[in-house]
Amino acid sequence: xxxxxxxxxxxxxxxxxxxxxxxxxxxxxxxxxxxxxxxxxxxxxxxxxxxxxxxxxxxxxxxxxxxxxxxxxxxxxxxxxxxxxxxxxxxxxxxxxxxxxxxxxxxxxxxxxxxxxxxxxxxxxxxxxxxxxxxxxxxxxxxxxxxxxxxxxxxxxxxxxxxxxxxxxxxxxxxxxxxxxxxxxxxxxxxxxxxxxxxxxxxxxxxxxxxxxxxxxxxxxxxxxxxxxxxxxxxxxxxxxxxxxxxxxxxx
Ligand code: 13P
Numbered sequence: 001x002x003x004x005x006x007x008x009x010x011x012x013x014x015x016x017x018x019x020x021x022x023x024x025x026x027x028x029x030x031x032x033x034x035x036x037x038x039x040x041x042x043x044x045x046x047x048x049x050x051x052x053x054x055x056x057x058x059x060x061x062x063x064x065x066x067x068x069x070x071x072x073x074x075x076x077x078x079x080x081x082x083x084x085x086x087x088x089x090x091x092x093x094x095x096x097x098x099x100x101x102x103x104x105x106x107x108x109x110x111x112x113x114x115x116x117x118x119x120x121x122x123x124x125x126x127x128x129x130x131x132x133x134x135x136x137x138x139x140x141x142x143x144x145x146x147x148x149x150x151x152x153x154x155x156x157x158x159x160x161x162x163x164x165x166x167x168x169x170x171x172x173x174x175x176x177x178x179x180x181x182x183x184x185x186x187x188x189x190x191x192x193x194x195x196x197x198x199x200x201x202x203x204x205x206x207x208x209x210x211x212x213x214x215x216x217x218x219x220x221x222x223x224x225x226x227x228x229x230x231x232x233x234x235x236x237x238x239x240x241x242x243x244x245x246x247x248x249x250x251x252x
Contacts (some may be wrong), residue, residue, distance in 0.1 A: 005138045005223070006164060006207045006230035006252050008063060008125060009042045009237030010093060016213035020048035024055045026240040031057045033244050035251020038230070040062035041091045042237070046079055053088045062148035066099060066139070069112035085120040091116045093167055093232070094124045097150060097170045114151050118159050125164045125209070125232065126151045128191065132171040140169075141190045160202035164209065165191055167230040169221075172212025174235060184210045185225035223250050 015023065025044075034040065034057075043063035044052055053062055068078035085093060094117060096112035105113075110126065117124040128147035130140040148165060155163070167188050172178050179187070188208050196203035210222045211232030222228050230250065236242045 003205060003227065003229045004207050005038045005250060006041050006209060007038055007247055008093075008166075008209065008230070008232045009089065009243055010065060010096070010232055010234050011042070011044050011238060012032055012065065012098070012234055013045060014238055015044060015048060017051050017177055018046050020044050021051050021055060023238075024052055024057070027060065027243070028055070030240065030244050031059055032105075034059055034247050038250050040246055040247055042243075043091065047085070049087045049089060061090045062088055063092050063093065064089050065096065067092050067094065067113055067117060069109065069116045071116075080117040081120040081122065082095045085122055089122055091123050091125055091164075093166075094126050095147070096127045097129055099169060100127075101170075107147060110147075110151050111153075114155070114163065118155070118162060123162045123164060124151075125166050127166045127168050127211070127232070129168040129170050129172075129212070135169065135171065140187055144187055144191055145194045148191050149197070152195065152198055155198070157199045160195070160199050161205060163202075164207040165195070166209040166211045167191060168211035168232060170212075174213065176213050178213045178218060179216040180201055181225050181228070184222055185227055188225070189226045215240055216248070216249055218250045219246050220252065 041061040041063040043065050064084045067081050094113045099105045114124045127146045130143040134143050192203050207229040207231045209232045210228050214231045214233045215236045
């Protein structure tokens with residue numbers, strides 16, 4: 001089964017509305033350079049979703065960086081899945097390590113968020129990954145396998161068909177360091193095997209991405225691996241030229 005190839009920009013807490021608008025306008029001028037056959041998505045801060053919805057080229061999908069699992073209520077500062085869906089959001093990053101570490105998102109909360117995203121017709125991108133200590137203790141595979149099954153266990157096959165996973169080793173995020181593509185392939189194979197314990201069909205079809213210091217000059221090595229279907233990119237997604245270069249390198 002051929003899987004959807006996916007390049008996702010995670011802007012994190014970067015870009016005002018004005019800056020997001022100028023990115024989208026410039027990207028609009030370069031759409032003819034974007035490869036077909038690669039699904040592209042940009043996840044801006046919440047404040048820029050509405051602007052990007054209007055001016056992002058239709059070729060590029062809209063994503064969000066987080067969501068609350070509850071439908072509404074007394075959750076000051078939070079955003080619901082319904083609010084995101086209303087803005088045309090198609091993807092939602094769930095359980096990013098910066099949220100797991102900095103905002104107390106444990107596995108059970110991540111799992112509830114996944115369900116909220118799916119219930120509103122959007123696609124969760126579940127982030128998993130080990131920290132340096134876990135890596136040094138040879139715990140990488142057990143960490144990512146338990147995070148993956150905690151997020152996805154109990155979902156119906158039709159729900160799993162709308163999920164993606166991103167393997168983001170915490171020590172590789174923003175550091176300029178990466179695992180070798182072969183090492184990332186090994187971990188992503190283990191993630192796919194975990195999904196296969198839930199549904200063999202879903203495991204074959206699910207996009208599983210690599211993230212962590214992906215750049216235009218190293219992305220090709222990752223996506224050449226048989227189980228790596230794309231990338232979740234922070235820093236290198238902030239400039240249009242770099243985003244387009246990432247997309248082109250994935251399309252080749
Ligand atoms: P960098 O690409 O800046 O390392 O960030 C990776 C990431 O956390 C994407 O979600």
